[in-house]
Amino acid sequence: MATTSSPTAASVRDDLIAEQEALDPIVADLDSAGWGASTPSERWTVADQIGHLAFFDRTAAWAITDEERFRSSMAELTSGLDPSAGVDEMDRLTLGEYRAMSPDELLEAWRANRRDLADAAAGLADDDRVVWYGPSMGAKSFLTARLMECWAHGQHVVDALGVERDATDRLxxxxxxxxxxxxxxxxxxxxxxxxxxxxxxxxxxxxxxxxxxxxxxxxxxxxxxxxxxxxxxxxxxxxxxxxxxxxxxxxxxxxxxxxxxxxxxxxxxx
Structure with missing residues (x-):
C-alpha cells in the first residue's frame, strides 16, 4: 500500500481538463427539461451548476494572467453584495448572465472559459502563487480546487439526471x-x-x-x-x-x- 504520488501543476492541469471533458458530454445533448432539472444544491438547476463553473473558470483564468482584472471583478462582486439578500444576491451576481443564456450559449460559454483557464494554467510553475477570493494559493492547490469544483458540481448534475459516471484515479x-x-x-x-x-x-x-x-x-x-x-x-x-x-x-x-x-x-x- 502507498500514498498517492505528488502531482505537479502541469499534471493537475491535465487532469482538470480531463475532468471537464468527462462532464461535457453528460450535458451537451440535454433538452430544456434536462437543463432545467433541479439538483441536490438548493435553488440550483443543472444549468446553474454549469453556469457556476463557467463563472469561476473565467475568473480563475483572469487570476492567473491578469491580476488587475481579477481584483477589479472581485471588487465589483463584493461591492454589489447586499448582505441582507443572502444567497439569492450571490446567485444574481455570479449566475445572472448565464441564466439569461440559451442552453447552447451556456455550453459554449463554459467551453470558452475553461479553454481560457487551460491556456492560462499552461504557464504555471509549481511554486507560483495565484490570487483568489481568500488568501493566494499555490499553483497546484489552485488547480486542484478547480478540479474538485468540476467533479463535485458534476456529481450534482449526474444525481439530478439519474445517470452514472465512472470513477477515475483523478480522484x-x-x-x-x-x-x-x-x-x-x-x-x-x-x-x-x-x-x-x-x-x-x-x-x-x-x-x-x-x-x-x-x-x-x-x-x-x-x-x-x-x-x-x-x-x-x-x-x-x-x-x-x-x-x-x-x-x-x-x-x-x-x-x-x-x-x-x-x-x-x-x-x-x-
Whole structure:
C-alpha cells in the first residue's frame, strides 16, 4: 500500500481538463427539461451548476494572467453584495448572465472559459502563487480546487439526471485535498483543529490502495476513494456510503468534512 504520488501543476492541469471533458458530454445533448432539472444544491438547476463553473473558470483564468482584472471583478462582486439578500444576491451576481443564456450559449460559454483557464494554467510553475477570493494559493492547490469544483458540481448534475459516471484515479487530487483540509474544516467552524491521528485506507478506482496517516493510528476511515470524495465535498452523508469509520474523531471528521472554501456548511442528511 502507498500514498498517492505528488502531482505537479502541469499534471493537475491535465487532469482538470480531463475532468471537464468527462462532464461535457453528460450535458451537451440535454433538452430544456434536462437543463432545467433541479439538483441536490438548493435553488440550483443543472444549468446553474454549469453556469457556476463557467463563472469561476473565467475568473480563475483572469487570476492567473491578469491580476488587475481579477481584483477589479472581485471588487465589483463584493461591492454589489447586499448582505441582507443572502444567497439569492450571490446567485444574481455570479449566475445572472448565464441564466439569461440559451442552453447552447451556456455550453459554449463554459467551453470558452475553461479553454481560457487551460491556456492560462499552461504557464504555471509549481511554486507560483495565484490570487483568489481568500488568501493566494499555490499553483497546484489552485488547480486542484478547480478540479474538485468540476467533479463535485458534476456529481450534482449526474444525481439530478439519474445517470452514472465512472470513477477515475483523478480522484487522488480530491482525496489529497480532503486530507489537507481536515484541520481547516474545524478552524472554519471556530473549533480547535483535531490532534488525533486518523488512518485512511482508500480503494483506488484503478486498483490498489491510497493510504494516509500513521500505520498504527487507532482510528481509521476505510473504503472506496470515491465515497471519501463524496463525503468531503458534501455530496453524500457518510452513512450513505460504503466507508467504514472507526473511532469518534474519525467519525466527527467525516460528519463535518469540507474540502471547499467558504463559510462552514453541512452536507446532506443521512
Amino acid at each position: 487522488a487530487h480530491i482525496v489529497r485535498l480532503g486530507v489537507n483540509t481536515r484541520g481547516w474544516t474545524y478552524v472554519n467552524r471556530g473549533l480547535d483543529a483535531p490532534e488525533t491521528p486518523v488512518r485512511l485506507e482508500l480503494d483506488a478506482p484503478s486498483g490498489g490502495t491510497w493510504t494516509y496517516g500513521p500505520d498504527d493510528a487507532e482510528q481509521s476511515v476505510r473504503g472506496p476513494a470515491e465515497d471519501f470524495c463524496l463525503v468531503v465535498t458534501q455530496c453524500r452523508h457518510v452513512d450513505a456510503t460504503d466507508l467504514v469509520v472507526e473511532g469518534d474523531a474519525a467519525r466527527d471528521w467525516m460528519s463535518k468534512a469540507q474540502a471547499f472554501a467558504g463559510a462552514a456548511t453541512s452536507g446532506p442528511p443521512a
